[in-house]
Amino acid sequence: FFDMGQAGLLVYHNFNHGVDVPVQTAAYDASPNAVDAFFGTLNEEGVSSGLASQFPSYAQSSDSFGNAFTTKEDAPLDIALQGGTTCDLPPCGVSFVISTLPDHGSIFDKDKLITSSPHGISGRSVRYVPDADYNGGDVFKYQASNGDALSAKRGVVLTIEPVNDVPVCASSKTEVTAQGNDTYITLQYVDPDDDFTKVRVTRIPTKGILYQVSDTGAKGELIHSSGTEVTSLSNLVIFSPSGPSPKGDSDGNYDDFGYEIRDDNGTSQECQVQVKVAQSVCDTKPVAGQSGYALSFSGRNEVAHLGQMSSYASDDSFSMGLHFRTSYSTQGSLMTLLAAGPFEIKWDKLGLLLQVEGSAIPTRKSFADGYWHDLVLAHDAGVTSLYVDGLLYGSMNATVKLEEPDTIRLGHTIGSSNGFHGEVDEVTIWTASREGDGPYAAHWQFNEGSGRYITNRVTGSVFLSLGNSGISEFQPEWATSTLVTDNGMSVEDTSPSAYQLACSSSHTEDLEAVLLALPSSGKLFYTEDGVTKSYEITGVPTLVSKSRVLYEPSSLDCASGEERGSADNFAYACAGDLAESMHGILGSSFYGT
Structure with missing residues (x-):
């Protein structure tokens, strides 16, 4: 039915219930799927009296020109547009205009995307392409034209049925940098349907070793063969270099491995993880001083x-x-x-x-x-x-x-x-x-x-x-603030001040500081707790336990009472099983009171 005053689709019946029921579902523009149509004689309430003898019978339809279509999610659909005139002789005939575009898909005139409406088309059919991964209902409208006038709008009602999408890799190649002996790696993927999936390793690394991650986050069983399913609910694995000093190529690439994701509908392509190694770094992290x-x-x-x-x-x-x-x-x-x-x-x-x-x-x-x-x-x-x-x-x-x-x-x-x-x-x-x-x-x-x-x-x-x-x-x-953006620190009086001689490395956490030069006027002491002096450090090079020392300024300098203060410095390097790196000069200044 068409409301000619509104020139638009008013109501659509497909009569596809296939059983004798008095209530029918009608698709209105304003209220889709409203129950507002009936068979038989209407009673005083305006609904069917329910007399089946007054119902028309259902029959298998031979109509091929309906305006309701069904397709699968992500599947395009070619649609023939229907219309004509009362004239039988040339140059009679009609062309078609797409008057309203769909909300959840695209319309193509042959291979050309229609981006605005109204839009005249070159033939008598169009192709509808649903939006990626969309399922549900959609509608577009068209009109017939004889060159002088347009018909009322006709609606095409579309049903896009869902399908279960195969999961895909979050990225074709995921790069991670190995940190120390054990690096936690999340095997990422995308599953639009968010259903039950399994992740399994398809290719094991050639230089490093992969481990499962237990429920407590600890290192679990060795993953020793391709096809092993990942047991972590968060899809975590642990990568460990096979030696104490992993070396990458000029780009830092050290090793790689692959994995795939499976659900009930299929299996993703192989997702690749590229493992890189960082250069050894010895970085100063001052922990005391006056910095605003x-x-x-x-x-x-x-x-x-x-x-x-x-x-x-x-x-x-x-x-x-x-x-x-x-x-x-x-x-x-x-x-x-x-x-x-x-x-x-x-x-x-x-x-x-x-x-x-x-x-x-x-x-x-x-x-x-x-x-x-x-x-x-x-x-x-x-x-x-x-x-x-x-x-x-x-x-x-x-x-x-x-x-x-x-x-x-x-x-x-x-x-x-x-x-x-x-x-x-x-x-x-x-x-x-x-x-x-x-x-x-x-x-x-x-x-x-x-x-x-x-x-x-x-x-x-x-x-x-x-x-x-x-x-x-x-x-x-x-x-x-106790943050110092350079290597300077401040102390007052003759009170000892704790220094954490900070080191870091991409290869190991087990680093110690080695004193290379003693202060010229103050003294350095070993300390276990950062508060108590153990004994004075009198020679270099000296390995410092826990990389922590106490610095005590000279009492003679502090007694002078010079408000401008004095300067002192000492030097250390970082040492581990793999390398030593000069750490430069750690400067210290102190002020008389």
């Missing part, structure tokens, strides 16, 4: 706002760094360290977790040791990477769009139940994908020391940053 102020979060709901991410960075390339320290080991749900537009860095008992667009990079290392650590989030050409203390913990594909509202938040974010518990200092954004490359876009030093306003030292802009809606309990505290 830092923000201190207690894990409640304190928050610092640093403006809109899209104001400082582009979608294509940027990096963001900050220093943090904590000794708090969360046992509950994730606590938020940083939220910057689509990027979130959270914390749980297994370590840091960078999340973006539904994917994640875990560190599998907690860093809850009370020392300052340097974190960098780098994004370049659709690839996001996470670095901590100069080591790459993972990269993933992430196409992002930075647009308001994309507020940078430290310590807590909307919807998070737990806030960060620790200190944050020196937040920086660069307009390039690696720390130190390209100009600064923003730098917050947090050296204000009081109040709720924070200054971006790059632009000079001042922002009302701390807290939420002026509520004091949502404001982080100002704390005297």
